[in-house]
Amino acid sequence: MSAVIDEKSKLVINETSKRYSNTKSQIIIYGIVCALIFIVPSFMDNAYLLNKFSTYLIMGMLAMALSLSWGYGGILNLGQAVSFGLGSYCMAMALKLRTVPIHTGAEGLPDFMVWNNVETLPLIWQPFHSLTLAVFLGIAVPVVFAMLVGWFMFKGRITGVYVAIITLAILVVVNLLIIDQQRITGGFNGITDLAQLEVFGFEFDAYSSSAYYLIAIFLTLSLFLALAITKSKTGKILQAVRDHEDRVRYFGYDVSHFQIFVFAVSAGISGLAGMLYTIVMEFASPTFLGVHLSLSIVIWCAVGGRQSLIGAMLGAIFVVGIQGSLSESETFLETWTLVMGFIFVMVVLFLPKGIAGAFESLAARIRQKN
Amino acid sequence: MDPITIISQLVTGLSIASILLLVALGLAIIYGATGVINLAHGEFVMLGAYSAWALQTFFNMSLFESLIFIFIIVALLGWAIERTVIRHLYARPLDTILATWGIGVIAQQAIRLTAGGELRYVEMPKQLADSVLIFGVEISSFRIFVLIFAATLFGLTWYLMYRTTFGIKLRAITQNPEVASSFGINSNRVFGLTFAYGAGLAGLAGALISPLKSVSPEMGTTYVVDAFLIVVLGGVESLMGTVLSAIILGELSSILSFYSNDTIAKALVLLAIVILIRFRPQGLFSSKVRS
Amino acid sequence: MNTEQLVLKNVTVNFNGFHALDGLDFSVDKGELRCLIGPNGAGKTTALDIICGKTKVTSGEVDFESKSITSLQEHQIARIGIGRKFQIPSVFQDLTVRENLQVAYSENTSVLSNLFKFGLSKDEEGLNELAEMVNLQEHLDVLAGHLSHGQTQWLEIALLVAQNPKLILMDEPTAGMTRQETHKTAELFLQLKSKHTLVVVEHDMGFVKEIGDVISVMHQGKILAEGTAQEIEQNAAVRDAYLGSGGITNA
Numbered sequence: 001m002s003a004v005i006d007e008k009s010k011l012v013i014n015e016t017s018k019r020y021s022n023t024k025s026q027i028i029i030y031g032i033v034c035a036l037i038f039i040v041p042s043f044m045d046n047a048y049l050l051n052k053f054s055t056y057l058i059m060g061m062l063a064m065a066l067s068l069s070w071g072y073g074g075i076l077n078l079g080q081a082v083s084f085g086l087g088s089y090c091m092a093m094a095l096k097l098r099t100v101p102i103h104t105g106a107e108g109l110p111d112f113m114v115w116n117n118v119e120t121l122p123l124i125w126q127p128f129h130s131l132t133l134a135v136f137l138g139i140a141v142p143v144v145f146a147m148l149v150g151w152f153m154f155k156g157r158i159t160g161v162y163v164a165i166i167t168l169a170i171l172v173v174v175n176l177l178i179i180d181q182q183r184i185t186g187g188f189n190g191i192t193d194l195a196q197l198e199v200f201g202f203e204f205d206a207y208s209s210s211a212y213y214l215i216a217i218f219l220t221l222s223l224f225l226a227l228a229i230t231k232s233k234t235g236k237i238l239q240a241v242r243d244h245e246d247r248v249r250y251f252g253y254d255v256s257h258f259q260i261f262v263f264a265v266s267a268g269i270s271g272l273a274g275m276l277y278t279i280v281m282e283f284a285s286p287t288f289l290g291v292h293l294s295l296s297i298v299i300w301c302a303v304g305g306r307q308s309l310i311g312a313m314l315g316a317i318f319v320v321g322i323q324g325s326l327s328e329s330e331t332f333l334e335t336w337t338l339v340m341g342f343i344f345v346m347v348v349l350f351l352p353k354g355i356a357g358a359f360e361s362l363a364a365r366i367r368q369k370n
Numbered sequence: 371m372d373p374i375t376i377i378s379q380l381v382t383g384l385s386i387a388s389i390l391l392l393v394a395l396g397l398a399i400i401y402g403a404t405g406v407i408n409l410a411h412g413e414f415v416m417l418g419a420y421s422a423w424a425l426q427t428f429f430n431m432s433l434f435e436s437l438i439f440i441f442i443i444v445a446l447l448g449w450a451i452e453r454t455v456i457r458h459l460y461a462r463p464l465d466t467i468l469a470t471w472g473i474g475v476i477a478q479q480a481i482r483l484t485a486g487g488e489l490r491y492v493e494m495p496k497q498l499a500d501s502v503l504i505f506g507v508e509i510s511s512f513r514i515f516v517l518i519f520a521a522t523l524f525g526l527t528w529y530l531m532y533r534t535t536f537g538i539k540l541r542a543i544t545q546n547p548e549v550a551s552s553f554g555i556n557s558n559r560v561f562g563l564t565f566a567y568g569a570g571l572a573g574l575a576g577a578l579i580s581p582l583k584s585v586s587p588e589m590g591t592t593y594v595v596d597a598f599l600i601v602v603l604g605g606v607e608s609l610m611g612t613v614l615s616a617i618i619l620g621e622l623s624s625i626l627s628f629y630s631n632d633t634i635a636k637a638l639v640l641l642a643i644v645i646l647i648r649f650r651p652q653g654l655f656s657s658k659v660r661s
Numbered sequence: 662m663n664t665e666q667l668v669l670k671n672v673t674v675n676f677n678g679f680h681a682l683d684g685l686d687f688s689v690d691k692g693e694l695r696c697l698i699g700p701n702g703a704g705k706t707t708a709l710d711i712i713c714g715k716t717k718v719t720s721g722e723v724d725f726e727s728k729s730i731t732s733l734q735e736h737q738i739a740r741i742g743i744g745r746k747f748q749i750p751s752v753f754q755d756l757t758v759r760e761n762l763q764v765a766y767s768e769n770t771s772v773l774s775n776l777f778k779f780g781l782s783k784d785e786e787g788l789n790e791l792a793e794m795v796n797l798q799e800h801l802d803v804l805a806g807h808l809s810h811g812q813t814q815w816l817e818i819a820l821l822v823a824q825n826p827k828l829i830l831m832d833e834p835t836a837g838m839t840r841q842e843t844h845k846t847a848e849l850f851l852q853l854k855s856k857h858t859l860v861v862v863e864h865d866m867g868f869v870k871e872i873g874d875v876i877s878v879m880h881q882g883k884i885l886a887e888g889t890a891q892e893i894e895q896n897a898a899v900r901d902a903y904l905g906s907g908g909i910t911n912a
Contacts, residue, residue, distance in 0.1 A: 164407070166648065168595060169643065229776065233779075247751045338476055344471075
């Protein structure tokens, strides 16, 4: 014990021990990154590339949402894709009911239901006649689901590894149920042949800058919402929970409320991302809530920096972007995935705070020298 | 249900349980001893299956002949991974989830690039290709062999853990690493060997599964979640618990799939386990919790 | 007049057959500074654990300001005004000193009301003076994980002052402190005494003599003796209890 104390008293406090949580400079950096995202369409006139780039942004949004609950709240959610998938199915159901009659079965019934001998539109589909309601549900369903799961776990003081295992298992359960309920969900194939999103007569074509801007706007909004949460006192308390959950209780905070809150906010942002993804992909599929995607989100977040919202977001955009640009050639993509696995293991070993964390300590060292 | 159906479902359940046990046993040892959440465990299973395929295709070995080689190959791989990556992460158990997932991705890709992404098939040993009648139920001889093999491996592992000096050292380290090291136990070496043994067991599991299911680079992902739930449900450091929870899971899957379908049965079983973990994180058959 | 603020009545705690507390009766008056001493394994830390809700009683009753807190959860006990400092300093290592203190100002504990608080809010006005009091004013932006052991102890004491509970439980606050630091802690405690009730578990008899009016001695899960430092040192039963552990001063 005394050896430990001696070791600690030798520590010298210097610039590297400090954290400059300079909110102003952070807002400026976040603002610049968002502005850059907004000017992309002005020099990218290839509709196909723009569509791809908007999917990268959505993945960035997902990683950012995970950073909020994992990096700040200490909740390692391996089932982040659940909320993403629920959001995407909500949007897909609404857009399916808007398809031109040629894709649709008798009396406005979606085609796959006709093939599955469904005769009337299931009750669960009814609310999706209204787009407003569908958009509301696309966020509300994941939020309520997350609150239930959060209440189930955190009221029972489940932490660490067990949170990871439970969220992963729940992801698998939801995925199985969606595949199984073919008559309602379209099963393995998901929901395809969707109409384009149309709001007040304005059409968001998946292969145009309009859809891209829609995504950029919501990405910016949710990024700044998340930033505001981390800067608030609730955000500080959340980080305290991450560091030392029990200690927080003795200050009078009900830890589970804070955990459920951040878990639900993160799910809401993911649900929104899911809806946007359906708009640009023009379908929804069970792979949207697959184990592979869910764990990939964790990887992007860790590579970019779990304790930095913008780091996690850029990490995802960067990794998925390279993956996407190599996907033209099968062998390139395969090799890249191999290299990516390798890079990822290295990041976990040597940069536990990701690339953003590495930048921060570099900046601190530079300050130290001056 | 009539008696024949009941027996048939019970036997199917046992057969599922034996495969689950094969996969979970290696994981139970690794997780119990080191606290490492090894998401690459499924890939060890996959590598075992591919080793079986490669030995059969290129060296004309039958499954029986190749088992010992498969154990050695996958155990060596496991040992190498522990030495290069895992041993740096013992202080950060949650990060082992990330690192081992990365290793899993590497393993899958390496196989895809070398053996190709298409499905591969491993031939069943000829001696076991037929089936036998037990209580009026027809059962494939190979499945019975798998069951016996799983039981034998479990017995061996139990002996290793509780009756050999290696096992005593390992348990000493698990309970108190500092005291163990002051008695001169080299925890580095012991953990390395444990990881190798656990990986080797996974390799054997993969080899035995290969004639029953098709072999593909992503086959491991399906097993790793199940195996983890079994280990956690059984309780840390409780080998007996692992067996019992494998049996419970196998039988539950078999019975539930009789009433609904396989998918719903699987979903219900997973849900049941989630609820059990919530109320008994220490597992059903153990009093210890891994913090 | 009944001034008893905290009352433990016949409290028993049983850990797998081992009686950590065995019919403990203990009460503290409002505004008092009570020292709790006793040989190793006497149940001092368990007694604090019971009061702050970390451990639940097997049988018995804990009252605070005439209300039972026996079955309340940790955060509920904290909200009615009981704060705790742990034996192993527990601060939030990845937060700065300033952020640690902000979290400790916990007058308002709900998620939503704290969501709209940015920067220093009204109830955190005393933060800078508090940092000065424990000599951490230069280190407000330092991550708590980088503080020295003594500074960490100070920070945790400051956290408790920020929390402003009616009753403060301290488990070995001077462990690992130098002589001067211990002396300064004693001064601070005497300042706190007027506004808060303090229960201090301590091994350092010098420190206990410096701060304590009434000392309670625990042995085998119950109170063995109570009185001033002088009375305790002359008490034969206390001397017997400490026998073999090298006497009261080295305990």
